[in-house]
Amino acid sequence: MRPLLVQAATVVAVLLVVLGVASTLARRRIGLVHLVVAAVLEAVLLVQAAVAAAALVGGDRPPDTATFVSYVVGVVLVPVAGVLWARTERTRWAGTVLAVAGAVVGVMVWRLLQLWEATGA
Template identity: 55%
Template structure:
């Protein structure tokens, strides 16, 4: 795990989640800005996942490898799933779905850091 990238993921995801909440509160559908934000977030998540998998393969991984890989997979799948759902739902609830995904990612990143450092 890359600590500074994990911090950036948490902050970026919270900011994007706040933007999604604002768009939903204004009763607007999903827009291009939020989609680009989700794409950038996904790119950063893929980098973190790639580094995590590489370190696990290299023998530097946590004791709970299956849990770690499960969180990595779930974390990487959230933004695309939220984007597809939000695009399909052209009401205020589309950005609300994206907001929930964006607010779940910091929790998953935090849990990944706990698993990585051996905290139960």
């Protein structure tokens, strides 16, 4: 796990949260900018997953590998699920859906880093 990727994912996730909350408060539906930010977040998460997979294949393993792998798979799916749900939501609450997805990703990437850096003690 690279802390730089965690920080990048956090910055993009916070941007998605801000955009989602702003569109909800403005009583507007989501637009292209929301989708682009979600796509950038997904790209960062996919890079992070690839780095984690390469480290696991290379023999680097956190003490709780099963939980770590579950988090990696889950965090990659959250933005996709958020965008799909937000696109089907025809009201202003679509922004809230994306904001929650961004907040969840922000928490999950830091938990991934904790799991990776755990010493097992």
